[in-house]
Amino acid sequence: MSDNEAGNSMKKTYQLDTKLTHSGNHPEDYHGFVNPPVVHASTVLYPNYETMRNRAQKYTYGTRGTPTTDALCEALDALEGSVGTILVPSGLAAITIPLLAFVSAGDHILVLDSCYGPTREFCDRTLTRMGVDVEYYDPLIGAGIADLIKDNTSVVFTESPGSNTFEIQDIPAICKAAHERNAIVMIDNTWATPLYFKPLDHGVDISIHALTKYPAGHSDLVMGSVSANERCWKQLYAHFSLMGCCASPDDSYLTLRGLRSMGVRIREHEKNALEMAKWLEEHPAVATVMHPALPSHPQHGLWKRDFKGSTGLFGFTLKTDDIEKAARFYDALNLIGRGYSWAGYESLAVLVNLSDRKIAKGTGDGVLVRLNVGLEDPADLKEDIEQALRAGGFFN
Numbered sequence: 427m428s429d430n431e432a433g434n435s436m437k438k439t440y441q442l443d444t445k446l447t448h449s450g451n452h453p454e455d456y457h458g459f460v461n462p463p464v465v466h467a468s469t470v471l472y473p474n475y476e477t478m479r480n481r482a483q484k485y486t487y488g489t490r491g492t493p494t495t496d497a498l499c500e501a502l503d504a505l506e507g508s509v510g511t512i513l514v515p516s517g518l519a520a521i522t523i524p525l526l527a528f529v530s531a532g533d534h535i536l537v538l539d540s541c542y543g544p545t546r547e548f549c550d551r552t553l554t555r556m557g558v559d560v561e562y563y564d565p566l567i568g569a570g571i572a573d574l575i576k577d578n579t580s581v582v583f584t585e586s587p588g589s590n591t592f593e594i595q596d597i598p599a600i601c602k603a604a605h606e607r608n609a610i611v612m613i614d615n616t617w618a619t620p621l622y623f624k625p626l627d628h629g630v631d632i633s634i635h636a637l638t639k640y641p642a643g644h645s646d647l648v649m650g651s652v653s654a655n656e657r658c659w660k661q662l663y664a665h666f667s668l669m670g671c672c673a674s675p676d677d678s679y680l681t682l683r684g685l686r687s688m689g690v691r692i693r694e695h696e697k698n699a700l701e702m703a704k705w706l707e708e709h710p711a712v713a714t715v716m717h718p719a720l721p722s723h724p725q726h727g728l729w730k731r732d733f734k735g736s737t738g739l740f741g742f743t744l745k746t747d748d749i750e751k752a753a754r755f756y757d758a759l760n761l762i763g764r765g766y767s768w769a770g771y772e773s774l775a776v777l778v779n780l781s782d783r784k785i786a787k788g789t790g791d792g793v794l795v796r797l798n799v800g801l802e803d804p805a806d807l808k809e810d811i812e813q814a815l816r817a818g819g820f821f822n
């Protein structure tokens with residue numbers, strides 16, 4: 427856990443890039459060394475029984491936080507404007523832990539239909555087994571969510587843009603409706619990062635990140651964070667303490683290190699992705715491009731209202747419904763990798779399967795490709811796509 431007041435010289439008024447660079451740093455505590463030490467720990471010693479009985483010291487056990495994890499929590503609190511942050515071993519755990527902390531048997535929860543795939547599997551397989559009624563809603567529902575909220579609705583789960591189909595949600599309208607009925611709102615904010623969308627400022631109670639993505643940024647670790655407002659922090663932390671689901675010291679350190687350069691990396695991903703999206707939009711083999719920062723995106727206005735920028739992940743559809751033809755294109759990619767995850771320095775593509783969707787089925791315009799635009803020169807990425815389209819028989 428972290429504490430915004432304790433020993434934090436970060437001014438709340440600093441700009442985000444300054445917070446990215448300095449928050450969670452306490453060189454005075456470490457002989458002037460700029461970065462915190464990597465503390466590997468289970469046992470923490472106590473001076474006497476009295477201190478032990480009352481847990482009356484800052485650190486009590488390895489699962490309860492160390493100077494390394496505190497530094498990252500403090501940095502994330504400064505960026506999210508949250509009261510407290512927990513660190514967990516994966517982005518998926520950053521979804522399952524808060525759901526388990528706030529949902530009980532007999533509750534009804536609302537989850538956007540275009541959620542991250544494993545979120546849906548967890549809801550369908552684990553939460554339903556525990557007696558939770560899970561209902562999927564149209565990500566574009568906005569204030570209309572009021573009609574779906576029941577007396578036992580405890581959580582409204584959001585993600586904007588939605589996974590793979592990139593719908594932008596009207597988060598303030600959803601929060602207003604949820605709060606009127608006492609439900610709490612969670613968001614998977616992985617795509618935007620707190621640099622481009624600060625959920626708690628828009629009414630969200632709990633902001634979730636796969637730190638695996640831009641904060642770590644180098645495809646070499648998995649980790650997650652959950653940041654809560656005043657209303658939800660105590661309950662989140664109490665549950666976290668019982669789950670034994672803590673993050674590793676080395677990964678916490680690497681994520682904090684990644685955070686320091688996240689601003690410049692994201693702006694480069696953003697620039698490259700926009701160039702690729704605009705190029706694909708004009709491409710004769712492409713039916714549609716789903717990128718919230720393009721004026722052609724159906725919720726471009728909402729994105730402009732609430733977001734400060736866009737990142738490197740977007741979707742496009744090929745002008746074919748033939749998955750075999752799409753696979754020939756996909757298999758011919760040389761520079762762009764075939765693999766899951768995203769937000770690393772290297773470009774990746776995934777052929778998306780939307781068969782689990784009930785409502786948000788995409789454009790219906792052809793095989794959907796999700797592209798993670800890395801830090802390569804876009805000219806080389808275009809050339810790779812061009813030659814792969816030719817190999818796939820999209821033109822001669």
Ligand SMILES: *Cc1c(COP(=O)(O)O)cnc(C)c1O
Nearest residue numbers: 516517518542616636638648649
């Ligand atoms: C990758 C991802 C996750 C899960 O993160 P892992 O660290 O891979 O478990 C959660 N949500 C979104 C939107 C993601 O893209």
